[in-house]
Amino acid sequence: MNPTALVQKIGSSWPPATWKDVNIGIALSGGADSVALLRSLEEIKQSNGGSGELFALHVNHHLRGEASDGEQHWCEELCRKLEIPFEALQGDVARRARKEGDGIEAAARHERYALLTQAAERCGIRYLAFAHTQNDQVETILFRLLRGTGIRGIAGMSRVRGLTPTLSLIRPMLSCTRNEILAYLSEREQSFCNDQSNTDSQFVRNRLRNELLPLLRSNYDEKVDRAILRLSEQALEIQSFLEAEARKLLSHSLRGSPADAQNGTTRLKLNIAALANRPEILIREALRIAWRESGLAEQEMNFDWWCKLADLVLSPASNRVLNLPGNVRAQVIENRLHLEWQHS
Numbered sequence: 001m002n003p004t005a006l007v008q009k010i011g012s013s014w015p016p017a018t019w020k021d022v023n024i025g026i027a028l029s030g031g032a033d034s035v036a037l038l039r040s041l042e043e044i045k046q047s048n049g050g051s052g053e054l055f056a057l058h059v060n061h062h063l064r065g066e067a068s069d070g071e072q073h074w075c076e077e078l079c080r081k082l083e084i085p086f087e088a089l090q091g092d093v094a095r096r097a098r099k100e101g102d103g104i105e106a107a108a109r110h111e112r113y114a115l116l117t118q119a120a121e122r123c124g125i126r127y128l129a130f131a132h133t134q135n136d137q138v139e140t141i142l143f144r145l146l147r148g149t150g151i152r153g154i155a156g157m158s159r160v161r162g163l164t165p166t167l168s169l170i171r172p173m174l175s176c177t178r179n180e181i182l183a184y185l186s187e188r189e190q191s192f193c194n195d196q197s198n199t200d201s202q203f204v205r206n207r208l209r210n211e212l213l214p215l216l217r218s219n220y221d222e223k224v225d226r227a228i229l230r231l232s233e234q235a236l237e238i239q240s241f242l243e244a245e246a247r248k249l250l251s252h253s254l255r256g257s258p259a260d261a262q263n264g265t266t267r268l269k270l271n272i273a274a275l276a277n278r279p280e281i282l283i284r285e286a287l288r289i290a291w292r293e294s295g296l297a298e299q300e301m302n303f304d305w306w307c308k309l310a311d312l313v314l315s316p317a318s319n320r321v322l323n324l325p326g327n328v329r330a331q332v333i334e335n336r337l338h339l340e341w342q343h344s
């Protein structure tokens with residue numbers, strides 16, 4: 001079989017030499033994108049050999065009754081034909097939505113990532129590959145822009161991200177367009193499942209994909225996509241630079257003060273002399289890294305909260321106490337910013 005443009009593109013963005021000897025998991029929904037990813041990684045593997053194995057992992061969310069079970073069986077059958085080990089994971093979205101207070105879409109995503117991560121660890125998988133495409137990237141950036149985001153949000157989805165110390169999420173199709181994927185599938189005469197929920201306009205994300213983006217493209221053609229992607233590449237450059245500088249600052253500020261946990265309370269102390277007189281944007285980023293790496297949830301820490309916390313560092317007064325989201329208490333005591341929270 002001749003390698004197609006899609007296979008070559010994936011192979012050059014994620015060279016097989018870097019993964020052929022480790023186990024790879026493919027998050028297989030049964031949709032066109034993940035079916036194309038499965039088939040093309042299999043082709044690349046066939047022609048490059050190696051000791052690693054491919055595994056397909058499917059999450060059945062049981063949100064669409066028989067249609068959900070049908071997709072699971074369809075994926076299982078495809079993997080049986082391709083002789084790729086397959087595992088179906090059973091999600092309980094309603095339970096997660098109740099527990100986390102999220103909408104169905106967000107709960108399904110959290111459930112999916114949690115189940116896939118557990119299964120990948122169990123199978124000794126090193127890279128868990130998702131089939132997000134260039135079109136998904138454009139949608140994600142526009143969605144974040146409209147909902148409210150910062151530089152990091154505009155940088156879009158990353159190509160690779162650590163999930164656990166031994167497992168990374170990878171997105172090898174971020175430079176591939178939907179049209180390239182459909183052309184590949186038709187060339188291989190490969191069918192796929194159509195997820196009806198992708199057309200349901202009650203989801204904001206679908207309205208953006210099916211209504212707003214086509215409207216923008218009809219006025220500005222593909223330039224819209226290119227403009228959004230160029231903005232995201234620049235945001236990624238700025239973000240990477242900022243993060244590297246903030247890490248240097250943080251290493252001075254944290255020197256000799258690891259977080260300590262006693263009697264159910266965790267305390268993180270940052271030396272504010274190391275942060276003083278530095279640009280506020282750098283201080284905010286350093287605080288954000290310290291926060292994230294202490295295992296605190298970032299969701300409710302919006303821009304205003306980061307500004308308030310940075311202001312506490314820049315204008316310290318010992319009687320000022322900030323009560324932050326996640327029940328984190330912040331106060332400056334003797335030239336140190338103390339962050340305190342209860343842990344379970």
Ligand SMILES: Nc1ncnc2c1ncn2[C@@H]1O[C@H](COP(=O)(O)OP(=O)(O)OP(=O)(O)O)[C@@H](O)[C@H]1O
Nearest residue numbers: 027028029033034057058059060109129130131132
């Ligand atoms: N039910 C599923 N089982 C396994 N993998 C899935 C499933 N649904 C989605 N995926 C994986 O996630 C990729 C992106 O799908 P989709 O855009 O629907 O997911 P998402 O994670 O909600 O996206 P985003 O992270 O952009 O919000 C798919 O191409 C596939 O690799």
